[in-house]
Amino acid sequence: MKKKFVAIAAAATLVMAVLAGCGSTDTSNVNAATAASEAPGSEAAPEAASSEAVSSEAPSSEAAADLSGSISMAGSTSMEKFANALAESFMAKYPGVTVTAEFTGSGAGVEAVTAGSVDIGNSSRNLTDDEKAAGVAENIVAIDGIAVVTDPANTAAGLTKEQLSGIYTGEIKNWKDAGGEDQAIVVVGREAGSGTRGAFEELLDIEDKCAYANELDSTGAVMAKVAATPGAIGYVSLDVIDDTVKTLAVDDVEPTVENIKGGSYLLSRPFVMATKGEISEQTEAVQEMFSYLASDEGKALVESVGLITVD
Template identity: 45%
Template sequence: MKKFTCLGLSMVLALGLLAGCGGNDASTSEPAGSTPDAATSTTELSGSVATDGSTSMESVIGVLGEQFMADHPDVSVTYNPTGSGAGIEAVTNGSCDIGLASRALKDEEKEGGLTETIVALDGIAIIVNGENSVTDLSLEQIASIYTGEVTDWSEFGSEAGTIANIGRESGSGTRDGFESITGTEDACVLAQELNSTGAVIEAVRTTPGAIGYASLSAVEGQEGITVLTVGGVAPSEETVLDGTYAIQRPFVFATRTDEALSDAAQAFFDWATSEDANSLIESAGAVPVAGTDAASAA
């Protein structure tokens, strides 16, 4: 009887081991043409990606973060709209993964340990109050307005009225780009100095005689303002990419040169700067550069 019982148990264990091996084979089999990495890439990635900086990049970083989180449910992408200068400081001191700047990094910032990667290009649109009849200004005329040399709209063929210059705060990438292109660094005379793209647009919309500058991606479809042509060229994806629209700047990811990103942050960075993200960047109103000469130059 004991021999029979032992034999029976041995057969049960043997059958169980065989069943277990068969089950493991079934659970680890891959679909035809797939690889283990491809099958697990969307489920294994987890963590957070902290971005901080340019308010002009809100639409771009918004669509990129939303899509990445949809593709990777265990990853959180956050955005703190503090302005380009603050974003560069945040990535420098390690309080975010990726700094967002709507201007090129300065030599001292690169020498201080940051790497610049251009994600997109953006036109800086010149906008006036919707009641203004002016539709085109040259770079020289824009500069004469912002330095206070010309103070009345009648100088440009419109009805007489005091010009109200609206601009961004010190440290803004939009302001840096605008002033460097128009040659008005440290010379602008502003009626209002505001700390976000949306605030500039609203001020121009509600202030008679106002002129301002804002990201092209932010002004499209806005009512109560007029987007000017500059030297006869309208800001658009085509004119920004081919360089015929004069007032443009890069949208930049700033990262710490000697410090690796986390797996989640690196995956987001790689995807956002690839051609796979181009259509999303374009939908946000900016001009993607992945796969173009602009990306190679970066």
């Protein structure tokens, strides 16, 4: 299992999540009163930063009333639910801090934090060696499962890893060859550069081999397309699953929190809140956000949006 969240519920001690998509941009902002759409990025670190666990030892402000400033985040659309929840909860706890979040894709988020235009780049994949070499720290705050979904009427109960790979590479074109009825398969996925797509293809070892009928630029678009298209199959973050689609087991393992924690479910990836330099080099507000995520309250938030805390 190989690859690669801003809502509040986040991680613990070990914190774990591609390039901006070539499709259109899905953007929204979370503001506290009149929140600005951009906040200054943190200082650049001269050397590469390696993966870092969010530590409960991070500096904490004396009192909520004393903490002020702004935190800007940008990146993964798969992390939208988490990011929005985190922003709302953190601003409620620290009224003097404004948190903004944009959802432009994992790659775009990492590029933005590298350039210093945002404080945090959200990535639903691990950082590349080149990104780390540019001084970006990989702060893993949660683990997410990637669920394979079909339209609700699909009769297939599950797929093997080989069948799933065959469907996405175009070798299997009809559901009758994958445990379903005689129906053409409509292959739906994310745009090139998506963190979810990158993680999905890497975990299946099918990078650069996929044959998509539809390449969509957001998690919500994939959900809507699959739900409305007979014979469709897609992949989305586990935390967005609802009754508009049907989830499939992979190698007889259901995509559940328990199975992902236990390591038996194939498709899981980290949610990364990347910073330019280590957490200790960031503004007081940013440091406090990571401290918050490492707390019991933060871990509860992570779990409340369907994600898995990192122990």
